[in-house]
Amino acid sequence: MxxxxxxxxxxxxxxxxxxxxxxxxxxxxxxxxxxxxxxxxxxxxxxxxxxxxxxxxxxxAKFGPFADGMLFTPTGLEQATRFAVAARHAQRFASAGVERVADLGCGIGADSMALATFDREVLAVERDELTAAVATMNLRHWPEAVVRCEDATATDLTGIGAAFVDPARRTASGKRVLDPRQGSPTLDFVVGLAGRLAAVGMKTAPGIAHHLVPPGAEAQWVSVGGDVVECALWFGLTAREGVRRAALVLPPDGVPDDAEGVDTADPVEVTDAGMPDPETGAVGAVLYEPDGAVIRAGLVGQVAALVEGRLVDPTIAYVTSDRVVRTALATAYAVEDVMPFQLKSLRTALRDRGVGRLTIKKRGTAVEPEQLRRQLRLEGDAEATIVLTRVAGRQSVLFVRPLR
Structure with missing residues (x-):
């Protein structure tokens, strides 16, 4: 295109x-x-x-029925913020009370559309001519949204009180840029912007290291249907007092087919405010695998507190408990057996169970699942799920069953 x-x-x-x-x-x-x-x-x-x-x-998949009236570029669609997530971005600025927001690096206009839906005046800035043309078309229903084709770092922000920045995170050769200091605009540019404007947000890759989160900023990791899609940094009026790290978990299909506007259903979220230090203990009746956003945000302790549980190992993001608690923050498995990890013993245990189809989950081990699967020489009609991990420092195997 x-x-x-x-x-x-x-x-x-x-x-x-x-x-x-x-x-x-x-x-x-x-x-x-x-x-x-x-x-x-x-x-x-x-x-x-x-x-x-x-x-x-x-x-x-990202925009629900709104997609039927939009224009796209392949790259623009790939990099665009899901509408359900963009709505949460827009809510931040609406709650902050800012009326005019610049969307710097607007792409095809997803965040600008959400901001305009929340009755914000939007200045959408995109330096690529083709993408800016697409954004202009996508924003045609909102006369209060204006698109400029120019460099976001050189944009005149006179009269603008807030900005959302979505930097380009690919090099000219297409390689992903994971460090926000290397994006375009850079993290330093955004920090400087936050010193001039009342409210600023920045979209970053979910792999951002915690030490890169600037002082005074709130970092919120977001997952949609179990897929961690971003980490957003919030400054000024968009940052919540007392919150340094947060995990926002949204269900799949965040925009329903019958939506008349942006879906604003309450998300499931945990923050580091008042987070307890989790204990470590023996494997109980249930194993919990926290959502990826929770793990990235370093908030596994909040899941442990929710299920009245403990860690299986102080360095591993698995939680165990004797209670079954239904939560979007973690996937629960019934624990059927626990044994030390030894190839011969595991092969025997699987043969005795007649397991021919095996799901292998792992955390905290160097074992390669596909290589292990070949070594196990599976035979039989039964299926099973095992978790390879450390329990109290020892390499272990947990036989588990998903709890629906």
């Missing part, structure tokens, strides 16, 4: 063609393309329309 393709779609003929297409079907796309070209539509327009139809279908 290039600028000429987007330009073709923005003509009356192009938009009418795009809107007339049936739901995207990969198996029928080639035949449909031939039929459209035979009907007299230019080949480049047909190609652009089918590409957008495909991207809209993929975009429903």
């Amino acid at each position: 290039d600028l000429s393709g987007i330009s073709a779609l923005l003509t009356s003929e192009g938009w009418a063609l795009l809107e007339s297409l049936p739901p995207y079907d990969e198996a029928e796309a080639m035949v449909l393309g031939e039929r459209l070209r035979a009907a007299g539509h230019p080949a480049d327009l047909v190609s652009a329309a089918l590409t957008q139809s495909r991207l809209r279908a993929a975009g429903r």
Whole structure:
């Protein structure tokens, strides 16, 4: 998808063609393309329309029904904030009471759309011409949102009270940039911005090291359907008093199909405010695997407190308890057996159980699951789940069963 393709779609003929297409079907796309070209539509327009139809279908995972009226670029869709997450970003600025927000590095406009939905005046800034054109189209329903095609670090922010920054996190060769100090804009730029504006937020990769979180900022790790999608840094009025680290856990499909606006259902969240130091103890009847956002935020102790449990090892993010507690913050497994990790003993135990299908989970061990699977020479009709980890410093195997 290039600028000429987007330009073709923005003509009356192009938009009418795009809107007339049936739901995207990969198996029928080639035949449909031939039929459209035979009907007299230019080949480049047909190609652009089918590409957008495909991207809209993929975009429903992030944007729900909103995707059907949007334009995308492949890279823009990949890097765009999920609408359910963007809504939480926008809520921060709405709660802070700021009216005009700059979305610096707006991409295809996901965060700008959410901010505008929350009645903020938005200045959306994107330096790539094609992406800025797409963002302009996606923001067409909100006259209070303005798009500028320019460098975010050189944007005139006169009259702007807040900013959300989503830096480019790929090099020219496509390599991912995980260190926020190396993004564009950089973390230093955002810290400087936070010194001038009342409220600032920054999207970073979820792998950010805790020591890189600037003093006075709140870091919130976010997962959607078990997938950790970001860590957002919050400054000024958007940072909550007494909170340094937080984990926000959202369910899959955050934007329901029948949504009339942004889904703002309350998320499940824990913070480091008042977090107890978890104890370590023997494996109980239940093993809990905390959500990835909880682990990244270093808040496993909050899960231990919630389930009245303890760690299986002081260095491992598994929690055990004698109680079954249903929580989105962790996946629960019934513990059926615990044994020291020895290949021969494990092979015998699996053979005695008739296990031919094995799920292997691991944490705190160098064992490679696929290599181990080959060494176990599994046979039988039964299936099982094992956890390879350390228990009180010893390499151990836990036979577990998922609790639904």
